[in-house]
Structure formats: structure tokens, C-alpha cells
Amino acid sequence: DTEVTQTPKHLVMGMTNKKSLKCEQHMGHRAMYWYKQKAKKPPELMFVYSYEKLSINESVPSRFSPECPNSSLLNLHLHALQPEDSALYLCASSLGGTGRPDTQYFGPGTRLTVL
């Protein structure tokens, strides 16, 4: 199994809603990532978890709250988002733990629309 899965595929939410994005991998990877991709732009790193601990936060606003309940799951909790937060949110995972760069494998993404 070399797959990263994400749910939901599409999400529409209002600015006062609270929602969560979910990501799962069963490759035994110990590093997991959230990226944000605006239309016609490259992905930008938001958060990195290594061994279930937050290791990188790229100065993301607090209305985005990541959570890593175990080594296979990664969540992104959303609250009080703005219309400009509408984007494709991509999850990725990599082997991790070596201290050296390793290949990141991406999920299909969640397309988020904030009204």
C-alpha cells in the first residue's frame, strides 16, 4: 500500500463553521505534512509532523490547527476561515526519522471553498 488518502474530497464551509480535514497513510511513514495550493500556484508548506510531534509551522494563522493523533493519521482543524483560504489542501508523508531528505508522497487533496 503506497497510498495517502484524504477526506473529504470537496468541502464548502461558511466563515463561522468549524470543520476538519483528514489524512491517512499506512506506509509506516513517520513524517506527515500539510501543504496549501492556490489555483495556478505551486504548493506551499504549512505544517510538518515528525514522530507525531509538530516540527515545522510555517507561520500559519491560528485558524488552522493541525493534529496528529497517531503515526498514521493527520488532521487539519479549520475555524473562522476567510474566503482567501479557499484552496486545495494536500497531505503528504515520508519515511522520516533519518535526518536526511526523503521522498514525499502526496494524497489527492481536499478542495476547500470558504463562502
Add this chain to the structure above:
Amino acid sequence: GNSVTQMEGPVTLSEEAFLTINCTYTATGYPSLFWYVQYPGEGLQLLLKATKADDKGSNKGFEATYRKETTSFHLEKGSVQVSDSAVYFCATIQGAQKLVFGQGTRLTINP
């Protein structure tokens, strides 16, 4: 920090044409280099990678060689197909975990 610059396109070719998408990098040392592909409505797929100078990555008929003399990692394919239509991203790594992408090149192949 490390960065990559790639030709933005869009690029339109006929089927069976030769493809080159240019990518150059700026980096401290010799970081790993990657090409990712994004098909319409999908996430990113790793196409190929190279981890050190003079390495050649290859997959599905695509090739790229890590050239430190020209700080380049150009993507090539000898004969493109309609199914190759997608957005291609060149990327490098900052530290051990931060992927840094180029702006992407949209490729359209006409039958």
C-alpha cells in the same frame, strides 16, 4: 534558502513531439531534486528524482539529469502522448523536510 526556477509555459505540443521543460536551481550544497506531476483535479505524483550531482532520474519515458555545472535539472521526454497533459513542478528540498517548488509548467499535448 534553496530555490528552483522553471519555465512557466504554458507549453503546447503535438503528440510524439520531443519535450523539454527547463529547471534551474539555487542552493547551498547539492540538495535532492524532484519532478512532480499534477494531472487535472488530482494531487501531486512523484515523477522522478535525483539525490546527487550527475544522477539521472527516469520514469515513464521521462528523464532528468542533475547537472551541477549548469545548476540544472531539465525534464525531457522523447515522444509525448496526450495522456502526458498535466502541470509539471520542479522542486528541491530545504533542510530535510521542506519541499520548495517552482511555479509549475502546464503542458498540453494535442492529438
